[in-house]
Each structure stands twice: as C-alpha cells, then as structure tokens.
Amino acid sequence: xxxxxxxxxxxxxxxxxxxxxxxxxxxxxxxxxxxxxxxxxxxxxxxxxxxxxxxxxxxxxxxxxxxxxxxxxxxxxxxxxxxxxxxxxxxxxxxxxxxxxxxxxxxxxxxxxxxxxxxxxxxxxxxxxxxxxxxxxxxxxxxxxxxxxxxxxxxxxxxxxxxxxxxxxxxxxxxxxxxxxxxxxxxxxxxxxxxxxxxxxxxxxxxxxxxxxxxxxxxxxxxxxxxxxxxxxxxxxxxxxxxxxxxxxxxxxxxxxxxxxxxxxxxxxxxxxxxxxxxxxxxxxxxxxxxxxxxxxxxxxxxxxxxxxxxxxxxxxxxxxxxxxxxxxxxxxxxxxxxxxxxxxx
Amino acid sequence: xxxxxxxxxxxxxxxxxxxxxxxxxxxxxxxxxxxxxxxxxxxxxxxxxxxxxxxxxxxxxxxxxxxxxxxxxxxxxxxxxxxxxxxxxxxxxxxxxxxxxxxxxxxxxxxxxxxxxxxxxxxxxxxxxxxxxxxxxxxxxxxxxxxxxxxxxxxxxxxxxxxxxxxxxxxxxxxxxxxxxxxxxxxxxxxxxxxxxxxxxxxxxxxxxxxxxxxxxxxxxxxxxxxxxxxxxxxxxxxxxxxxxxxxxxxxxxxxxxxxxxxxxxxxxxxxxxxxxxxxxxxxxxxxxxxxxxxxxxxxxxxxxxxxxxxxxxxxxxxxxxxxxxxxxxxxxxxxxxxxxxxxxx
DNA sequence: CTGAAAGCGCTTACAG
DNA sequence: CTGAAAGCGCTTACAG
Numbered sequence: 001x002x003x004x005x006x007x008x009x010x011x012x013x014x015x016x017x018x019x020x021x022x023x024x025x026x027x028x029x030x031x032x033x034x035x036x037x038x039x040x041x042x043x044x045x046x047x048x049x050x051x052x053x054x055x056x057x058x059x060x061x062x063x064x065x066x067x068x069x070x071x072x073x074x075x076x077x078x079x080x081x082x083x084x085x086x087x088x089x090x091x092x093x094x095x096x097x098x099x100x101x102x103x104x105x106x107x108x109x110x111x112x113x114x115x116x117x118x119x120x121x122x123x124x125x126x127x128x129x130x131x132x133x134x135x136x137x138x139x140x141x142x143x144x145x146x147x148x149x150x151x152x153x154x155x156x157x158x159x160x161x162x163x164x165x166x167x168x169x170x171x172x173x174x175x176x177x178x179x180x181x182x183x184x185x186x187x188x189x190x191x192x193x194x195x196x197x198x199x200x201x202x203x204x205x206x207x208x209x210x211x212x213x214x215x216x217x218x219x220x221x222x223x224x225x226x227x228x229x230x231x232x233x234x235x236x237x238x239x240x241x242x243x244x245x246x247x248x249x250x251x252x253x254x255x256x257x258x259x260x261x262x263x264x265x266x267x268x269x270x271x272x273x274x275x276x277x278x279x280x281x282x283x284x285x286x287x288x289x290x291x292x293x294x295x296x297x298x299x300x301x302x303x304x305x306x307x308x309x310x311x312x313x314x315x316x317x318x319x320x321x322x323x324x325x326x327x328x329x330x331x332x333x334x335x336x337x338x339x340x341x342x343x344x345x346x
Numbered sequence: 347x348x349x350x351x352x353x354x355x356x357x358x359x360x361x362x363x364x365x366x367x368x369x370x371x372x373x374x375x376x377x378x379x380x381x382x383x384x385x386x387x388x389x390x391x392x393x394x395x396x397x398x399x400x401x402x403x404x405x406x407x408x409x410x411x412x413x414x415x416x417x418x419x420x421x422x423x424x425x426x427x428x429x430x431x432x433x434x435x436x437x438x439x440x441x442x443x444x445x446x447x448x449x450x451x452x453x454x455x456x457x458x459x460x461x462x463x464x465x466x467x468x469x470x471x472x473x474x475x476x477x478x479x480x481x482x483x484x485x486x487x488x489x490x491x492x493x494x495x496x497x498x499x500x501x502x503x504x505x506x507x508x509x510x511x512x513x514x515x516x517x518x519x520x521x522x523x524x525x526x527x528x529x530x531x532x533x534x535x536x537x538x539x540x541x542x543x544x545x546x547x548x549x550x551x552x553x554x555x556x557x558x559x560x561x562x563x564x565x566x567x568x569x570x571x572x573x574x575x576x577x578x579x580x581x582x583x584x585x586x587x588x589x590x591x592x593x594x595x596x597x598x599x600x601x602x603x604x605x606x607x608x609x610x611x612x613x614x615x616x617x618x619x620x621x622x623x624x625x626x627x628x629x630x631x632x633x634x635x636x637x638x639x640x641x642x643x644x645x646x647x648x649x650x651x652x653x654x655x656x657x658x659x660x661x662x663x664x665x666x667x668x669x670x671x672x673x674x675x676x677x678x679x680x681x682x683x684x685x686x687x688x689x690x691x692x
Numbered sequence: 693c694t695g696a697a698a699g700c701g702c703t704t705a706c707a708g
Numbered sequence: 709c710t711g712a713a714a715g716c717g718c719t720t721a722c723a724g
Contacts, residue, residue, distance in 0.1 A: 006717060007718065008717080018717090023719090052718070056718040059716090059717080060718045061719080
C-alpha cells in the first residue's frame, strides 16, 4: 500500500485548494463552495480513500481525543470488566484510551502520568481494582480527571464508586432474612479499605437486626485461603449455618471445603459472595448468590463525566457518585434448616 | 498549572534560537553550540520543566511510537497476562499500546484497524485469547504486524504461538509416566482450534505409549460444565483414575465433583489442567499440576519482533515462532494406586 | 464565493 | 559556530 493520501492529494485531484477540501469534508461548505466543486471533492476523497491524519488534527486543535488511564492490579488480574466498559464508552465519543499499569508503584505511576501528559492526553482516568483512597498528584490535578473505584480523601476530584458498606449490608441481610444467626465472615486483610467497608456493612446489618456482628475470620483472597478458613470453621462445634465471603475466590474455597466435608450447600450451609467480577460465582455448583456492583454502568458514568468535562470548558463541579449494589439471588442460600449433612470423614 | 512550556519558551529564556534548543536537548550540540549556551539551554529547560510535545514530534517524524493492538475476549476475560507483558515490553522501547477490542466481530475489527491507522500507529499487534487462525486484511498487511497467539493460514505474517499439540502431549505424559491408563479427557468444543490441537497432543502421547487415545468428553469451559462432566464420568463403572482438562475452569469443576463424591485427589484421582492463565490451578486444593505456556516470554518476543521491524526499514523475513510449554508439577498427580476413597453418597 | 497564509510544536537541512 | 527557513498535515481566520 502506498502512502496515505493527504488533503493536498485530494485537492490536487479535485482541482481545488486544500482549504476547500477541509471545508467540504467537515460540512462547513454551504455558502462557501460551489456545489460542483463540493462534488468533485467528495469524489476525489472517495477515490483516494482519504481520511484525515489524526496526529495533524491533534497538533492543530490541541486535543488528542485520548484519555490517559492509570491503573494497577491487586493480585492476579486487572479490573477487566471495568476497563472494558470504559473503553467501549469512550469509543462512543471517539475517545481512545492510553493505559498505564503502575504495578502498584507510586513513583512509577508519576512517571507514567508524565509520559501521558507528554503524549498530550486530554484527561485522566484513574481506575483502582478494589476501592481505595487515592491522593492525586499535582500533575493529575492539572488536567480534567475522574477517579473510578477510588476516592480522593481531599474530595477535590470527581469520583465514581460503589457503596461498599451497602455491599456488606445487603449480603448479610440476605442471610438474616432467611433466619440465619450464626454466620461465618471470611475476609481479606482488614487493613484494605474495601474489606473494612464491607465488614462494617455486615456489622450494621447484624446490629440492625438486634444481633452482635460476626467476628471476621481473616483468610486472604485465594481459593486455598478460603478452603482452609472454611474447613477450620466448619470443624468447630456450633459451626455457622452460613458464610459471607468478601472475595470471590474465597467463596470458591469455601464451596470446596463444604463439598469435601460433606456439608451440602445450601441445605446445611448457605453462602454469599460479596464479589462476582471474575464470573466464578455464577457458574459454581451450586451457583452462588452474590452482591454485584454495576461495574459497567460505573465505568460508563465515569467516562461520561470526563468526556463532558472535556467538551465543556466551564469547570464542572466536583461530584461523588455512589452506585448501589444489587443482590444476584442464585441457589446457594436457603433457610438454616436441620439438614446437617454427613459428618466430616477425613 | 499553566500551559506546558514549548521549545520556544526555553529558547526565549535561554536567549538562543529554537533550533539550538532542539540540538542541545537532543545531544547533537557538540561542535555546533557553545558550551555556555548549552548550559543556558539546560538551565532554562529545567526551570520550565520542559518536555517536548510528543504529538508535534510524531507529525514531524511520521512515527508515533504507538502500536495498535487488536484483541477480543473468548468468554469472560481478555488475555490479560499476555497484554500486560506486551505493554511492559513495549514501554521499554518507549512504545505505547492503543488497544481495541473487536468483541469477536470482524467488521468491527476492520473499522477499529482504520481508526488505528488514522491515529498513525506504527504497527499492529493482533492478540488472540486462545490460539486460532487469523486472516489478515489488506490494511493489516500494509503496516508492520505481528500475530500473537494466532497464525496466518497463508503464512504471510510473523506469528508467536505456543505449541498446543505439545501442551496436550505433555499433560498426558505426566499421567502416563505415573502409570495411569484409564484417563478421562474433559474438553471444550472440538471445533475450537486450541481444543483440537490439545486433544491431538493427548492422543499422540497415548499412541506413543501403545495405548488407544481417550475419547474426549465435550464439557464446555465453565466450572459447572466441568462439574457435570466429571460427576457423570466418575459415576460410571470402571471410572478413570485421572482427568485431563483442556480449560482451567473445567478443572475447578472436576475438583469440586471429586470432593463432593468423596474421591480424594490425588489419592484416588489425578488431575492435570492444560491451562493456568487465570491462576486458579495453583491455589486450588490440592494445587493442580498444569501445563504452562510462557505467555510473558511470548508477548515479549512478539513485541520485540515488531519493534525490531519498526526500527529497521529493511523488511525482515516472516517467522513462525513456536514456544515450548512447561509442566508445572503440583500436588494433583499421583500413581493410580488403590486408595479408592469412599463411595459416592448422593 | 474562493484561494493564500498563518500557525499548532517540533527537527533538520541550509545559509551565513 | 549559529540563526532563519522549511515542512510534517491539518483548520481557521483573512484577503481578494
């Protein structure tokens, strides 16, 4: 393939000036260019498969229609469903995403922001894998920025997050409504904000029901962490009739432990996962009831906020957008009952 | 923050011309610019925190140091470990990735390639989530392109893939070496190239050992698919002493089925997963022996190939790079033995 | 109603 | 040894 055609090529072929080409192709020809010449321009453009050079437009307009995305991964995976939805939404407005993975290193993140700035991104989107505080640097503040799944403690930046306390509350209420009273709470590190918020929510639900909140069993976030914690708790006398897991893989481990101990779910043990982003919960056996954050809608909203800011020079007010979670009822929750299951055999 | 400083600003402050600034900052000053003025330029640049505008450089040099990435997801997730490693490797050479997700729609992919072309990407990288054939369009052929985890049937494009037949063979050999003879093969759709290749490899290993290959049990690719298939096979008389699963989530389902049926792994049932990209296999209970593709190395190599092509105008020869897999031995494989386990109770 | 010019920010020959 | 000019591809005032 030869070199891409330029507006000059189109102008030459159509027998008009470069500016005429620009005017016609951008729909600003009426009253300026004769109909005849307009047709000639369109024909020439089509013949040469002309499309404008986005880099040249960027230099001219001082806008790249590019959003710089700063993200990092918590354990194994990047927050994929979030980024997917964000990318899709951005495309709708002809924005492209330039993504940088800090790997959790703040200094590196700063350098990446500089790279993004040098690339003349129009704005920044910061996407956290799990909800957290994020202190924006000056550079971040110098361009339109929206925080997704994280919040600026200073409150200086618009952010989009789910109500993680509500997540915990909803998950607990599902079990309380079914009559569960002895509930095991399998969690990740309590030092993580997202864990702390969910645990708080669980506690609120219990207190609201006139019960004392369950003591968190800090397990971790992997399958084997959940397996170990669940196995131990299930081996204790007066074992719980239900588990709440703050992480999806923890729930997988709990199901596995229950299966191995011959404790049928949900007959003898109910299970709620406070996460389902990896899509493990819905296809587990039995499918797990989970508390769902509307990640796609959140990402769309975050991008929409940013795009609006980029389109409108008037500085918009800072907003804290809080999304509600939804309980996805599946088959892992039942009333406590007396089913019991067979005793552990190993 | 005020508008970013330009080379002109630096020149004004340093009392030199714009070209002098460029020369000095790009290290081509020796023998051209007096030492005194060089110092002045550096000082002014530092004072103004000057960094060149990448868009302007791109327009001038006709290179954007940007790689257009075309990808799509197979089921739930994008091929994340691959993309991560590719991005990291690209950064090492100051390249940024512009990613487009076709969603599996070829027409959409074509339009996305056009967008990328208009953005003046220097080259293309096509990344498939599971190994597949990929027929490049003319547009793709018009720029330096490397295929990652897919191959051009015409062989016109350099590609980087793992030897998926070997994956199947290695997985089977692990079991054959331990003395297993009755092996269940849980697979995804045989119409998928990656499944077909792995099944073929398993067959080769069996034939090589003088045995007839196991008949694939087409299960699907989710946890419940694996659970159902494994449950059924384990309920049959003369049940297998081992499973090979072509997909990681299938293996999770198999472990779950075994646990529920009281079949201890690996004492009464060995298990090999032919995938571990999601990182479920290593933290399952027991940790699963898996066949690992060196995704990071593959991605690095693909990017390195592309970058080399971009740096060197001489057209490099087309190459088909085939990577070996590695068996990650964990605890899910043991000799068949007579452990048996307790009989199914439900 | 149309074409020539300026300018976005940069680098690289090219005069002086 | 240094500065002025050209040009990457585009769009938008500005003359004619």
